[in-house]
Amino acid sequence: MFDFSFRSFVTLSFAKVIFIVAIVIAGLWWLFAIISGFGMASIGDAFSPYGSSGGTVIFGVMALLFGWIPPAIFLVVVRLGLEFSVATIRTAQNTSQLVDRS
Template sequence: MKALFDLEFRKFVTPTIIKIIYVLIMALLGVGYIASVIAAFQASSGFGIFVLLILGPLFVLIYLALARAGLESLIAQIRTAENTAELVRLAGGNTPGPVSDQGGPVPPANPYQP
């Protein structure tokens, strides 16, 4: 809870709440599936059976897979950032790259100057 009020964003909150978000997405998809089946049966029984057995589960599975892939991508990016920060810390806090004569990193060359 303390990390939510960290205005310098030193700690990532997403890994701790990602499970809750995924459960909420699954619950919303389930409620949407039930609502669409009820609406389809009100339209006609044939369409209701089609939505119940084919269209509804297909829709839910595709959206659940997309949500899972998006959340996994977000977690992978966060873990990459955490691991990179740890590697910089272990290397002594210096930024990677060539070092100038003054001891700092070499600025990139300007491609617009000859």
């Protein structure tokens, strides 16, 4: 952290940790979508003037079937960003090695 010459890169060390944190966030995101979807059935029944509507479980089922798509897109974007960062850093390291040889 205190390398002011920027000879060593911290991103390579933390890329795995960042991706694991992103996976946990994506999993919690999907879990929250599922809980919210099934929770909407309870809220809808509570405020329905006609009593239990019975058909509001569809939000929970939709969250189970399609709620994984936004977290999956999030993981793809995070993975692409990390791979771009790591590739850029490795290119910089290899270039500096070539310059040192000359």
